[in-house]
Amino acid sequence: MTVTMEDVRRALDPDEVDYAEASRLGPEAMPHLMALVQQNDPSISPKAAYLAGVIESGESEAVVAAAAASDDARVRIAAAEAAAMLAPAAASRVLDALVLDSDAGVQKLALRSVSAGLSPDLRDKVREVSERAPSEALREIAGEALRRLQ
Amino acid sequence: MFVRGTDGSAWSKAWSLVPTVTLHLKILTAPTSFTVDQMVEGMRTVYATRGIGVAVGSRENLDLPLLTDLDVGSCTMGSVTTEQTQLFGNRNNVGTNQVAVYFIRSTNPPSNGCAAFPAGRPSCVVTSAASQWTLGHEVGHVLGLNHVDPTDRLMMGGGTWNITNPPPDLIDSERATMDNSPLTPSI
Numbered sequence: 514m515t516v517t518m519e520d521v522r523r524a525l526d527p528d529e530v531d532y533a534e535a536s537r538l539g540p541e542a543m544p545h546l547m548a549l550v551q552q553n554d555p556s557i558s559p560k561a562a563y564l565a566g567v568i569e570s571g572e573s574e575a576v577v578a579a580a581a582a583s584d585d586a587r588v589r590i591a592a593a594e595a596a597a598m599l600a601p602a603a604a605s606r607v608l609d610a611l612v613l614d615s616d617a618g619v620q621k622l623a624l625r626s627v628s629a630g631l632s633p634d635l636r637d638k639v640r641e642v643s644e645r646a647p648s649e650a651l652r653e654i655a656g657e658a659l660r661r662l663q
Numbered sequence: 664m665f666v667r668g669t670d671g672s673a674w675s676k677a678w679s680l681v682p683t684v685t686l687h688l689k690i691l692t693a694p695t696s697f698t699v700d701q702m703v704e705g706m707r708t709v710y711a712t713r714g715i716g717v718a719v720g721s722r723e724n725l726d727l728p729l730l731t732d733l734d735v736g737s738c739t740m741g742s743v744t745t746e747q748t749q750l751f752g753n754r755n756n757v758g759t760n761q762v763a764v765y766f767i768r769s770t771n772p773p774s775n776g777c778a779a780f781p782a783g784r785p786s787c788v789v790t791s792a793a794s795q796w797t798l799g800h801e802v803g804h805v806l807g808l809n810h811v812d813p814t815d816r817l818m819m820g821g822g823t824w825n826i827t828n829p830p831p832d833l834i835d836s837e838r839a840t841m842d843n844s845p846l847t848p849s850i
Contacts, residue, residue, distance in 0.1 A: 526822030528775040528797055529738050555695065555792040556824060559773035587769045587792065590732050594771050618732035622771060650729050 516541035521549070525560040532567050540570035547572070550580045550588065558583065559591035566595025574603040581607050586616040593619055597626035605632035612638045617651060624651075627658035636662045680849035682842050683716030684802060685761040689753060690724050691731040692768035697795045699766060706799035708830050709817050713838035715847060721756040731768040733788060738770075738777040740804070747779065751786045760845050762805055764789060764798065775823070778804030785846055796823040796831055806844045808837050 516538050524535035542564070549561035562580030565573050577599060580592035589611060596607040604626065611623035612635065620642065627639055639662060643655035688699060697705075699722075707717045727750070734746040743751070750765055757763045763786045770777055770790055778787040778801045787801040800823050810820030817823075817831040833841075841847055 523821065526825055527820055528793075528800055528823055529777060530772065530774050532772055556775070556794075559769065559792075563772050587773075590769050590771070591773050594773075617728050618768060621729055622732060648729070654729075 514541075516545065518545045518548070521545040521561075522557075525549070525557060525564065530560055530564075532564060535564050536567045538564075538568070540568060540572065542568060543570050543572040543576060547576045547579060550576055550583070553583055553585055553588060555585055555587045558585070558588045562588060562591040563595045566598035574599055574607065577603075577607050581611055586614075586619055589614060589616070589619045590622050593622035593626055596623070597628065601628075601630040602632075604628075605635050609635055609638070612642060612655075617648060620646070620651060621654055624654045624658040628661055631662060681714065681716040682847040683718050683850045684710070684806065684841075684844075684847050685718045685720045685758070686802070687720045687754075687757045687761060687763045688722040688766065689763055690722070690766045691727055692766060692791050694766060694789065694791045694793055696792065701795055702789070702793070702798040705795045705830065706802065709796070709799050709833060710841075712830075713833045713835070713841070715833075715838065715841050716850070718850070720758070720761055723755060725753055725765075727753070733765075733767050733770050735770045735772075735774070735777040735779065735788070738774065738779050740779050741782070743779055743781050747788075748781060750788075751780060751784045754784065760785075760848060762786065762802060762846055764802070767791070776801040778802075780805065794823040794826075796826055796829070803833075803837075803841070806841045806846055808840055 521542050546561040546565045550558050565576035577592050577595045580588050593611045596604045608623050614620050639658050643659050646652045710717050730750045734744045736744045765788045767788050768791045775793045776789045776797045780786040785805050787805050789798050808818050811818050815828045
């Protein structure tokens with residue numbers, strides 16, 4: 514089955530997206546998801562970035578990484594969420610910058626995506642947040658992430 | 664009701680009771696495509712076509728930076744996350760059978776809104792990327808409405824950004840469901 518942009522939009526346009534259902538589009542959706550992330554449109558790019566993480570594909574990391582580089586925090590937040598579904602090496606690369614993001618919401622989601630098996634470099638950055646973040650709540654979330662890493 | 668004017672003349676007016684949903688607007692992050700007022704006005708316009716009133720009971724800004732990107736899990740009615748429970752605990756001014764609406768930046772996973780709420784705390788969230796009709800759509804869920812297919816209806820499941828022939832419609836059976844909700848007392 515050929516997946517069209519129309520198919521992808523039909524899956525992602527609902528106000529409440531069913532990502533399990535949308536993931537049935539499979540890896541053929543990836544080029545369209547990349548195009549939607551690159552639109553940098555807050556109404557659709559975060560959904561595309563997240564779905565790229567849900568769908569297991571060799572192209573998932575590239576789409577999620579593109580979202581992680583967005584100048585819109587809402588798109589970076591989706592990248593941070595999607596990173597939790599990537600393989601450990603890919604997740605480490607995506608989360609590397611996001612755990613020290615200037616936006617507290619991005620940091621929160623990036624820290625929540627940290628799990629065992631991620632890179633030692635990332636562990637150092639999580640430790641830094643656990644010690645130096647201005648928000649006590651964020652320091653606690655980083656502390657929990659650090660415990661998952663050890 | 665009789666009212667005496669400043670010139671001493673007496674006026675009378677009869678009001679009929681209208682089923683009305685009362686919203687309490689809790690703003691963590693303001694929406695970016697439409698203002699909160701535009702969303703409320705859009706909702707009023709649609710609900711009025713079926714004789715349902717929309718009142719704003721209160722409005723407040725909430726400084727909760729770690730809840731404005733909210734974990735909503737699967738967004739299933741009756742099932743909520745720890746973060747939703749935390750957020751929906753902020754119920755200043757919200758009376759029994761009234762609805763708290765939280766305007767947040769984003770949901771995890773990303774959606775335009777979510778109407779899942781814990782028992783006894785009718786609530787929904789609307790994200791900053793929502794359409795003009797998302798507020799009315801999410802409150803529609805809170806009042807018991809389900810998704811439908813026609814694209815010119817408020818509850819269309821294909822996304823309120825894609826609504827055709829706006830303002831969108833509510834139909835009689837939806838009106839009956841809304842009217843039967845304890846959240847639309849006649850006032």
